[in-house]
Amino acid sequence: MPALASHRKPRSRTAKPSTAVGFTTAALAGVTLLSTQSATAAPSDPKPSIEEVQKKVDDLYRQAGSATQEFNKAKEATAEKRQEVDQLLDEAAKRTEKLNESRRALGNYAAAQYRTGSVTPTAALMFADSPQAYFDQTQLMDRMTDQQRRAVSEYETERAAAAKQRAEATKRLESLTDSQEALRTSKQTVQTKLAEARALLSELTAEEKARLAAIEREKEEEARRKAEAKAKAEAAARAEAERQQQERETAPDTGTTDPGTDTGTGTDDGTYAAKADKVLAFARAQIGKPYVWGATGPSSYDCSGLTAAAWKAAGVDLPRTTWDQVKVGTRVETADLLPGDLVFFYDDISHVGIYIGDGKMIHAPKPGTNVREESIYYMPIYGSVRPA
Template identity: 60%
Template sequence: MAAHRKPRTRILASSGTAGRRTAVGMTAALASVTLLSQNAGADDKPSLSEVQKQVDELYHQAGVATQKYNQAKERTSTQRTTVNKQLDEVAERTQKLNDARRTLGSYAAAQYRNGGIGPEATLMLADDPQSYFEQNHLMDRLTGRQQEAVKDFRSQQTAANKKRAEATKSLETLTKSQEELRTSKATVQSKLSEARKLLSKLTAEEKARLAAIERAKEAEAKRKAEEAARKAEAERQAELERQKREEAQQEEDAGSDSGSGSGDSGSDSGSSTSQYDKVLAFAKAQLGEPYVWGATGPNSWDCSGFTQGAYKAAGISLPRTTYDQVNMGTKITNKSDLKPGDMVFFYEDVTHVGIYVGNGQMIHAPKPGANVRYESVDYMPFHSGARVL
């Protein structure tokens, strides 16, 4: 009997061992899944350079919308002035029309007192006397003064209707521009909000690194620009000394007439140089001022507002947007041909602009969250330059 007993203890021991192995296996599997999940999450997180690239693209898109906003704002302002003027003209014409209507009414009243309402009085009281005349051929029965009153009424009525039509059309255009203004503003705000959300996901250490990269780039651009300025000034002084020596030699060899002619030529060149100096001096004075989209100074700027302000300091009037500024002066297609004081434009859609200062550097109002600063002209895709002076 005993020989036929089942080895319960061994079976139980075996079952327990298997259970423990299963439990260990499940724990390991769960740990592996968790680790893989964590690794996948880490892999999904964009790198700092990728975040910066995405943010820069959003800022570019915001820049596009900003230029459209500036364009619509300028157009809206102009159209509002036009509409106000036209409405004043409508009011003036309406007043003249009412005066003409009162004149006809006085004639009709006089006729009524003399014999009741006849066809002539009906003609003069009609909303459109000329139309009534065409149907009833009564003009020949009116006096010369009455006929002139009817003609004057018709003329004033035509003019008033024309002014009303012009004002109505302008109001429709103004409404369209105002809608474009609202749309562009909403787009700017949306793109800037997306950029802020991306930046908010960075750790404190990543934000510090990003800020350090920006500061290093700005410092390097400033160093190169200052070095270029010193070099340019040294070359200018050397050129002036050379010109003085040549002029002195010419005076000795050919007399004062030749020297006087050289002086006139130098004066023309000096005038242009003086204007460039004013542009660059203004640009440098704004270093550190914040970028604010749609701003035109005096304490904050967007890119085209900045260039507009700089050239205004030199007595040059520029249009408001990059779309129009790019068509000013002489176009420059090669970066190597740029000279200090030229405007330099970026992106295929011409949505950013700066002021060239030499040695491959510019001063510009870059983007939200940044200040007016030096930057390499290679920082963004080059489009063209413009030499206005």
């Protein structure tokens, strides 16, 4: 027995280490697998470059600008529809009063006839489908006076008109509700885009922000160089125009008109220049005021709010949105721009500025900035118009 016990003891002790070794091997394999997975997963979401961040932020601001125009459009439509509904409700109230007057007149006639025993009580009239039906049913039409007939006719006319107005008011109220929903949606879109842009910028380190600022300066410098080139071209064109004018003044009078005097713009330059002076004077007075989306002044503006207010100072009413302002007046080429012209940007026509000459404009750029002068080449140009 002692020998048997001695034989079993060592076998029992060697079993435990083998289990531990097996567990450790499995654990190491698991750690290795996790490490491999982590190493593989890490590069799958690389941090965007500064150039990519700038492009994304610029695109978000452009989308916010487009959504701002949607907001302006919906806001204008909502105001118009609310005015229509208010007018309809006022008219309906007046119509109801006329209907009540007609009902009272019919009631008086019915009461008078009831007192003479000619008809059933007045209540029968009031609960009938219509006064006409009531009098038809009681066979009183032949005995009604002309005045009574007119009262019945007026009542029927007023009741039909009131029903029509109620239906129209209901329809307009539904349209107003749709406009209000569009207003809320566009407002939320603007806020979402701006929040995304702010979030991207907030994640940048101090070094990355400095690099982003350097890229922005390079972009501004390139736009400035293009503006200077245009300024030189405009100065050369003015000098040539003055030279031609002097030649015309000193040339003998032949009794014919020099075809070169026609500018081909379809605009009375003197009249337009006078209006443009007022536009630019107003716009310059707004420099330094903050951009606020949806704002039309006087303390803040968005881009189309500024252009509309400036041209309003010259006695010209412009639509509220960039999408409608681009349809006003005469289209002009960038090379033919005059001070006061409106320059539109991006393929979605989401931004606009007022040309001041020498390749520059006054505009309300974007949230976080103020009304300022800037090169028209800072953004991709869509096209330009001469409003008046």
